[in-house]
Amino acid sequence: MGFKVGLLGLGTVGTGVGKILQSPEGRHPLLQAVELARVGVRSLDKPRDLELPSHTLTTDLAAIVSDPDVDIVIEVIGGLEPARTLILDAIAHGKHVVTANKAVIARFGDEIFTAANQAGVYVMLEAAVAGGIPVIQPLKESLGANRIHAMMGILNGTTNYILTKMQSGGDFDDILAEAQALGYAEADPTADVDGFDAGDKIAILTSLAFGGRVKLDQVHREGIRQVSAADIAYAQKLGFVIKLLAIAKLPPNNNNNQVEVRVHPTLVPEEHPLASVNDAFNAILIEADPLGQVMFFGPGAGAGPTASAVVSDTINIVALLKTGLTAANPDSETIHPLLACSHNSYFDVAPMADLVTRFYARIRTQDHPGVIGRLGTCFGDHEVSLESLVQTDVNDNLAEIAVVTHLVREGDFRQALNEIKSLEAVDSIPSVLRVL
Amino acid sequence: MGFKVGLLGLGTVGTGVGKILQSPEGRHPLLQAVELARVGVRSLDKPRDLELPSHTLTTDLAAIVSDPDVDIVIEVIGGLEPARTLILDAIAHGKHVVTANKAVIARFGDEIFTAANQAGVYVMLEAAVAGGIPVIQPLKESLGANRIHAMMGILNGTTNYILTKMQSGGDFDDILAEAQALGYAEADPTADVDGFDAGDKIAILTSLAFGGRVKLDQVHREGIRQVSAADIAYAQKLGFVIKLLAIAKLPPNNNNNQVEVRVHPTLVPEEHPLASVNDAFNAILIEADPLGQVMFFGPGAGAGPTASAVVSDTINIVALLKTGLTAANPDSETIHPLLACSHNSYFDVAPMADLVTRFYARIRTQDHPGVIGRLGTCFGDHEVSLESLVQTDVNDNLAEIAVVTHLVREGDFRQALNEIKSLEAVDSIPSVLRVL
Structure with missing residues (x-):
């Protein structure tokens, strides 16, 4: 039993995917059941780093996602459109989808996974985050x-x-x-x-x-x-x-x-x-x-690592197809519950003012005694306690003070900084960064 | 639909597993379908860090692996026997098995996976290697x-x-x-x-x-x-x-x-x-x-991390059971091909003499001129080239020379060392280690 892949995009990642599919030896045996059936490109004439039968290439990407012979669509064209539309069309035609497209998933994940669940197909995205590092699969499974x-x-x-x-x-x-x-x-x-x-x-x-x-x-x-x-x-x-x-x-x-x-x-x-x-x-x-x-x-990037994740996702889908979990039977119980997207609620994102973290700030002050005391008082007034402090002379008149705080509510820290900024002895606050 | 777990062993890992199963909130929703039905222990009277209904505990571990109500057996008693026999009996009774037992799998993996494939059940072992770090699942999938x-x-x-x-x-x-x-x-x-x-x-x-x-x-x-x-x-x-x-x-x-x-x-x-x-x-x-x-x-170890791996494996089995891939239908096509063990051949292990690696050696010599020259000649005669060398005085008569080689065939390096050992100026070779 073979499974046909339609590949959308033949840039560096797409070429990497094609090369793996064309040389299955030494990789997972299931790859031998995968055929690179159709490849969608922008121009047929461009010189390629991959040998393909001429009938495989097409510029009609919409024909690939609706091709009845294609089981799995791999989307590596990137960008928002036409990627989003092609993914949704593939799903509507009952294809499983593998994508490396973080931009589309981050923006349209809701729409895409809702459609996939309705159609009983998988949308796999290991390559969308951290390239070849397995992180999506471990999080799921x-x-x-x-x-x-x-x-x-x-x-x-x-x-x-x-x-x-x-x-x-x-x-x-x-x-x-x-x-x-x-x-x-x-x-x-x-x-x-x-x-x-x-x-x-x-x-x-x-x-x-x-x-x-x-x-x-x-x-x-x-x-x-x-x-x-x-x-x-x-x-x-x-x-x-x-x-x-x-x-x-x-x-x-x-x-x-x-x-x-x-x-x-x-x-x-x-x-x-x-x-x-x-x-x-x-x-x-x-x-x-x-x-x-x-x-x-x-x-986290590069043709090889990204292609590794894309093809491994493809193998996972093939494994599920082999066990009979196909789109032909879109009953939710036949969809693998760890590989489907099961949530559809939204979190509220906590306001940054409520964040409790450590801070680093670099503060330029006039170089005379008592300045550190005044900073310390401002910080203390807003519950900011300091973990460490380094002072350097910039020139005869200016000193630079770098501080690291203990854990503090971001809102309180910003108020302290605002007060410090208005102190006469303070020249500027060139940088404020958070500390892990 | 609920799934019943029989837990063999209630030491630190077993207790960790029990605690997770008893508090599914905030973990994967599939855990709510898992029931800790039976727990096998050595003594019923020992004080426990886990509250269990008294009918759950038993000292009859063989009864758990043959219990018709049990779907999944978790083996965390460790050691070779009775662990091996219990795992094989569980498989023979059509149970899926989750084990943290590296010793049993390393010695009896052949027997265990052959039996599991015949019975159409899964044997999962994430916890057997590197505790809570996901490595088995990423390698498989x-x-x-x-x-x-x-x-x-x-x-x-x-x-x-x-x-x-x-x-x-x-x-x-x-x-x-x-x-x-x-x-x-x-x-x-x-x-x-x-x-x-x-x-x-x-x-x-x-x-x-x-x-x-x-x-x-x-x-x-x-x-x-x-x-x-x-x-x-x-x-x-x-x-x-x-x-x-x-x-x-x-x-x-x-x-x-x-x-x-x-x-x-x-x-x-x-x-x-x-x-x-x-x-x-x-x-x-x-x-x-x-x-x-x-x-x-x-x-890589500890009750929490190991229990994390054991329970995550259990969730993976439950996910497959939910999709209908059950032991009741032991047709190989219904067993997930990435999660079953598919190989049964043995590799030959390459002889260490053929290994090509770098070496570190510490050599004690008499502290007089020309010794390094003689070592260098011996090494050179056996194709060993040196990457770095540090010499220290031990006392008035003895010096210690630490060398790191370039890549060399282990057999050649050992021959060179044998020759060096027999040099009159050489006192001893206290250590030889490989270098990555």
């Missing part, structure tokens, strides 16, 4: 005994590469330009550098870990443009490295169906497992009861 | 697109704790005694310290990663008793930490259906992801094509 409290990850390779390089010295703009020259960052780096990509991914992980969706515009998102060489240096002095973390947490004593979901540069203690995740690598750390902490680490 | 080349792990928490403590100074014997006092090491530490536990685990992982079994007595096994404070110090000086690694690899250009499987203390480069896995934590690193390197990190 390996951690079910647990109450998950928190999840935090380095989910964007480009920003992690930039921050890692900045640790050896250098400013954001220069290293971004270098990363662009090397092809590690795109010409328009906004999606990576401003945290949109990580935001999409943590929204997806939130729904898997906590069983409820979040609206993407409620995800608090700060990018890494604000991180300066000076901050990196202070962080090092204080025993931290700066990482762009995507964090989702159930707030403690939460009675309001709220979840914290946020992406921001974060000071991570040097001895923390995420601190040593460098360059373009990704990692996801999960805190659960009774499991404790587990971390998944690996390549 | 998330990496199928790949050709796995190599797998290496820190699979024993006790030895990793001891080696981590030794890095801050201290000899093996003292730190072992301390670990025993703290309950981190057993009174008879042989299973941990001499590598038996890690050997069982890597044998199991080998069959999952490479699709063929290995005979346990063919796993090359060296423990950590031979690792001295001096070796730890030299390793640090040379940029390494010493870890007890369990390694399985397909040898390059392998035409003989061979696999490398070995457990031994290993010098790991400081910047390697496994180098920062400290204390009682476990980690498994997998190298695969086209994925690259992924690593799974977390708690």
Whole structure:
């Protein structure tokens, strides 16, 4: 019994998928039951890194998702449209779908999974988060005994590469330009550098870990443009490295169906497992009861790792088809309950003012005695207690004071900062970052 | 529809399992369909940390595995017998089995999985390797697109704790005694310290990663008793930490259906992801094509993590039972092909003499000029080239030379060492370790 795949997109990931499907030897034996039947591309004439029979290629992607012979549609064209429409059309035609498209799933997951459940088909998305690192499947199948409290990850390779390089010295703009020259960052780096990509991914992980969706515009998102060489240096002095973390947490004593979901540069203690995740690598750390902490680490992007996840998802669908769990029988009991999306409620995202976290702030002050006392008083008035403090002279008149607080309510800390900003002895507050 | 669990064993892991089953809120909804129906213990009178209806407890474990009402048997009594017999009896009675028993699976996996396949039942073993870290399920379901080349792990928490403590100074014997006092090491530490536990685990992982079994007595096994404070110090000086690694690899250009499987203390480069896995934590690193390197990190033992894996396996079986893949229909097509054990051939284990690796050796010599030259000649005669060398004076007459080689065939290196041992200027070779 063979299963026919329709592949939408033949860029680097699509080519990687094709190469795996064409060389099943040494991989899972089920791959031998998979046939790359149709491949949808934008132009038939482009030179390809993959040999395909000419009748396989087509520019009519809509014909692939409605082809009665196709069992599984793999979507690796990326972007919002026509990807969303093609996925929905594939589902409407009873196809199972494998996608690497975090943007579509983060925005239209509700619509897509509702349609999939109605049609009795699977939509698999391991490749959409953290590339080749298995994290979706483990969340669905390996951690079910647990109450998950928190999840935090380095989910964007480009920003992690930039921050890692900045640790050896250098400013954001220069290293971004270098990363662009090397092809590690795109010409328009906004999606990576401003945290949109990580935001999409943590929204997806939130729904898997906590069983409820979040609206993407409620995800608090700060990018890494604000991180300066000076901050990196202070962080090092204080025993931290700066990482762009995507964090989702159930707030403690939460009675309001709220979840914290946020992406921001974060000071991570040097001895923390995420601190040593460098360059373009990704990692996801999960805190659960009774499991404790587990971390998944690996390549978060790239043709090979992404294709690995896409094809492994395909094998999982084939395994289920082999056992008779087919779209022909769209009775909910025949859909594997761990692989289908079973939730359809939305979490409220907790307001950032209510977040309880540690903070780092760099404060420029006039260089005379008593300034630290006045800062301390302001902080104390707002329940902010300090864990450490480093002072450096900038020039004859200005000093810079870097502080790390104990846990504090974000709203209280911001009020203290506002008061500090208005002190006569204070010149400016060039940066404020959260601390893990 | 409810599913009844028979739990064999109510030690720390069994109690952990019971606690999860009794408090399903906040965990996977499928847990609400699971009932802890019977619990087998050695003595009914022992005080328990778990409240159970009195009719649930029994000392008749054989009655549980043959109970027609029981759907899933969870075996957490450990040891070889009666665990093996109970598992086989459960299978014979059409029960699905979840076990945390690495010793039984490593020795009797062949017998157990053959019986399970014939009976059309699942035997799940996530908890048998690396406690709560999901590694069995990802190997079965998330990496199928790949050709796995190599797998290496820190699979024993006790030895990793001891080696981590030794890095801050201290000899093996003292730190072992301390670990025993703290309950981190057993009174008879042989299973941990001499590598038996890690050997069982890597044998199991080998069959999952490479699709063929290995005979346990063919796993090359060296423990950590031979690792001295001096070796730890030299390793640090040379940029390494010493870890007890369990390694399985397909040898390059392998035409003989061979696999490398070995457990031994290993010098790991400081910047390697496994180098920062400290204390009682476990980690498994997998190298695969086209994925690259992924690593799974977390708690490798303990009641909570182990129970997490056991109950998650149980949920996976329940999910399959819900979809109608039951033992009542033992047609192979109704057994999920990724979750059943599909291989039954055996690998030959490659002889250690053919291993190509780097080595570290510590050599005591008379402290006079020309000794290094003579060592270098011996090494060169056997194709051993040196990567680094550190010399220290021991006393007025003796010097100690620590060398790290480039890649070399183990057989050649051993011959060189034999020759070196017989040199007049050489006093002894206190230690020889492999280098990652």
